[in-house]
Amino acid sequence: MDKRRKITQFITTLVYNPFLTNLFKGKLHTGRSKGVCVPGLNCYSCPAAAGSCPLGSLQQNLGNLKKGVNTYVVGSLLLFAALFGRFVCGWLCPFGLLQELLYKIPFPKCVKRFKYLGWLKYVMLVVFVIALPIVISIEKGMGYPAFCKYICPQGTIGGLFLVGFNETLRSQAHLTFILKFVILIGILLCSASIFRPFCRFICPLGAIYGLFNKIALIRIKHDKTTCTNCGACSRACPMRLNPVTECNHADCIRCGKCISKCPERSLSFTGKK
Amino acid sequence: MDKKKTLNLLTLILLIISIILISVGTFTGKVKETERKGNALCLECIGLG
Numbered sequence: 001m002d003k004r005r006k007i008t009q010f011i012t013t014l015v016y017n018p019f020l021t022n023l024f025k026g027k028l029h030t031g032r033s034k035g036v037c038v039p040g041l042n043c044y045s046c047p048a049a050a051g052s053c054p055l056g057s058l059q060q061n062l063g064n065l066k067k068g069v070n071t072y073v074v075g076s077l078l079l080f081a082a083l084f085g086r087f088v089c090g091w092l093c094p095f096g097l098l099q100e101l102l103y104k105i106p107f108p109k110c111v112k113r114f115k116y117l118g119w120l121k122y123v124m125l126v127v128f129v130i131a132l133p134i135v136i137s138i139e140k141g142m143g144y145p146a147f148c149k150y151i152c153p154q155g156t157i158g159g160l161f162l163v164g165f166n167e168t169l170r171s172q173a174h175l176t177f178i179l180k181f182v183i184l185i186g187i188l189l190c191s192a193s194i195f196r197p198f199c200r201f202i203c204p205l206g207a208i209y210g211l212f213n214k215i216a217l218i219r220i221k222h223d224k225t226t227c228t229n230c231g232a233c234s235r236a237c238p239m240r241l242n243p244v245t246e247c248n249h250a251d252c253i254r255c256g257k258c259i260s261k262c263p264e265r266s267l268s269f270t271g272k273k
Numbered sequence: 274m275d276k277k278k279t280l281n282l283l284t285l286i287l288l289i290i291s292i293i294l295i296s297v298g299t300f301t302g303k304v305k306e307t308e309r310k311g312n313a314l315c316l317e318c319i320g321l322g
Contacts, residue, residue, distance in 0.1 A: 034311030072298025078291035159319030180320035
């Protein structure tokens, strides 16, 4: 299953970012496809991006509520959440793939769960995605995507290409860009030791999808009658969860490693025997 | 009603709500608005704003 997941992750990364030549031209792709929200975290200001990031679009909308709620963006987020939950994180997110590839680097691994640090992503969601864009846009009278501006490392990757290949933009790279660059480097370095640190502790999009994990169409089901409590699933879980007691926990990214490792086949995706 | 059926019912309700929201957004020009925002370079998003 892991091989199938990796292939899906690579394909979705390419589907979200097909305009790779734009990376070296220092310009954005523009077109009708930017009206489509993609399920994963993929900045629309990345030169290669074909679609729009739901989190960025949501912040843009919250910063401009005079025009009314963008029901299309909210509806898209709800649709992805209801269909997939955090399956999006495990199978359809390019930044998740990047972190997983870095985790393959031979380096001492930290296997602690950091249970309380997991709450940070909800703080990020409330403060940076909802509160700050609303409050500051009322004061300033213009949109203010606070999470994108100060934290999102995914946007910084696109920004690095734009700054590198566009002289006009290079002159505008000041303190905020340096701050975001430091955050990006920090997350990438941590990824070599901790499995998906951004997804586990920071990502507000994962926080939104996680809230729907228990009711999403794609769920993991646990058959108590065949389970022998051998612990193979919890040892295999890269998110440090115990699938027997925490099946469909908000942090479960549906990577399916617990399903593959279960000797009794007690765990499975819904809809599969 | 058992737990599984309740969860499936909730999923169905959510799916219907999301499809209604997307349809309303499409007919009120929100897709165009999203497209316009996506096509303009968001300096904040890349840390330049």
